[in-house]
Amino acid sequence: MLPIHPQDIQFQIDRLAGQDLFLHLEVSSGAYANHLDSSRPPASAFISNAVIRYTQGSISGTGPYRVGLKTEQGWIYAEGLTHVDEFETEQLIMAGHDTQGKLIVALQLGQNRF
Amino acid sequence: MNTIHVEHQNILVVFPHPDDEAFLVSGTLAMYIGAGAQVTYACLTLGEMGRNMGIPPFANRVTLPAIRKEELAASCRAIGIQDLRMLGFHDKMIEFEDQQLLDDQIMMLLKELTPSLVITFYPGYSVHPDHDATGAAVIRTIARLPVVEQPLVHCIAFSSDHEKMIGKADVTIDVTAYLAKKMESIQSHRSQFQAAELVGERDLNDEEIQSRFGTEQFWTYRFD
Ligand SMILES: [Zn+2]
Numbered sequence: 238m239l240p241i242h243p244q245d246i247q248f249q250i251d252r253l254a255g256q257d258l259f260l261h262l263e264v265s266s267g268a269y270a271n272h273l274d275s276s277r278p279p280a281s282a283f284i285s286n287a288v289i290r291y292t293q294g295s296i297s298g299t300g301p302y303r304v305g306l307k308t309e310q311g312w313i314y315a316e317g318l319t320h321v322d323e324f325e326t327e328q329l330i331m332a333g334h335d336t337q338g339k340l341i342v343a344l345q346l347g348q349n350r351f
Numbered sequence: 352m353n354t355i356h357v358e359h360q361n362i363l364v365v366f367p368h369p370d371d372e373a374f375l376v377s378g379t380l381a382m383y384i385g386a387g388a389q390v391t392y393a394c395l396t397l398g399e400m401g402r403n404m405g406i407p408p409f410a411n412r413v414t415l416p417a418i419r420k421e422e423l424a425a426s427c428r429a430i431g432i433q434d435l436r437m438l439g440f441h442d443k444m445i446e447f448e449d450q451q452l453l454d455d456q457i458m459m460l461l462k463e464l465t466p467s468l469v470i471t472f473y474p475g476y477s478v479h480p481d482h483d484a485t486g487a488a489v490i491r492t493i494a495r496l497p498v499v500e501q502p503l504v505h506c507i508a509f510s511s512d513h514e515k516m517i518g519k520a521d522v523t524i525d526v527t528a529y530l531a532k533k534m535e536s537i538q539s540h541r542s543q544f545q546a547a548e549l550v551g552e553r554d555l556n557d558e559e560i561q562s563r564f565g566t567e568q569f570w571t572y573r574f575d
Contacts, residue, residue, distance in 0.1 A: 238408045267402050268479045322411050330411050337547055339402040343412050
């Protein structure tokens, strides 16, 4: 994965707007959070291959980045994004990693299911 | 000192994640295989929800399953495991999976292989929900076999309260002689092993390897 350059992400967000897309959205403390440090309760959530469509979206912040996508009925939001996969036209794969390189957040949009 | 001298012809190992085998049982399996055992490793998921992506990250959520599949196969080659079965369940979801489906697959393996030893996680004392759910499925399924057909079950336990609840391990295996294979198995999991809580990024010296990985421990499950 590559460090995020926000203008490239914005370009891809705009390109994928207004069409049905598969969404994978995830945050994770990891299942071992509490085992390794009893002050850290585990908290994780993911939704995989939800079909969504957004009308507008943008990336903001100075890194780690935030992304907000406005859908017809609500919003999709992720914070802590640091890395992006090599660009492919039909998808946008972003993730946030902590200082140890572990994934803590993922936001993926694609025309094909994940 | 080894507390076990039994020979096993067929061994079935059931864990949910690629790399569970490497850290927990690779030395023991290499030992049994060296003595002539046939080992089947049923790995329930591809660990596709894992959070380690390599340091620096070279995997992502989309590429991780294929990468971990390769790593798992390489780890099995390092250990000498003859038969790897990837059961295709979804990582992190074992506790929510259809129990009948899970149990049926385990029962089919037990009937096909008739192992004399099964290695899995001790349900309730294995920290990760997938570990506990995998161990529970194996124990539940073996408990349905007639007593004479029940294999010996060696469980892994490592929750912080495990010793208080189930006592000390009754099987301790010195795997010093198999550490080269064990480290090769661990390092096959390229996207995982450099994480600080596993091996770390630094090369370990021989004493560190010996003290951290030289012994493997098991709890014999009592069905009565
Ligand atoms: Zn595991």
